[in-house]
Amino acid sequence: MKIRIEKAKCVGNARCHAISEQLYPLNDEGYIETDGFEVPPGQEKLAVRGARSCPERIIFVLEEEA
Numbered sequence: 001m002k003i004r005i006e007k008a009k010c011v012g013n014a015r016c017h018a019i020s021e022q023l024y025p026l027n028d029e030g031y032i033e034t035d036g037f038e039v040p041p042g043q044e045k046l047a048v049r050g051a052r053s054c055p056e057r058i059i060f061v062l063e064e065e066a
């Protein structure tokens, strides 16, 4: 599973960061720091919760073929 983030559209409300500080790090100005990452094994639920928490809907979950 991968996460893709439309970083430029982040408004900095830190909802994703509140779900997981490690998966969704913020920069010094409070905006999302990453434009995507490979979800570490076992962190899928957390990653999805973080994605759903974004009110701007700019965090996308990319499922891979098994």
Ligand code: SF4
Pocket: 005, 009, 010, 011, 012, 013, 014, 015, 016, 017, 024, 030, 031, 032, 053, 054, 055, 056, 057, 058, 059
């Ligand atoms: S929840 Fe969305 S808008 Fe808010 S900080 Fe995270 S990526 Fe940015």
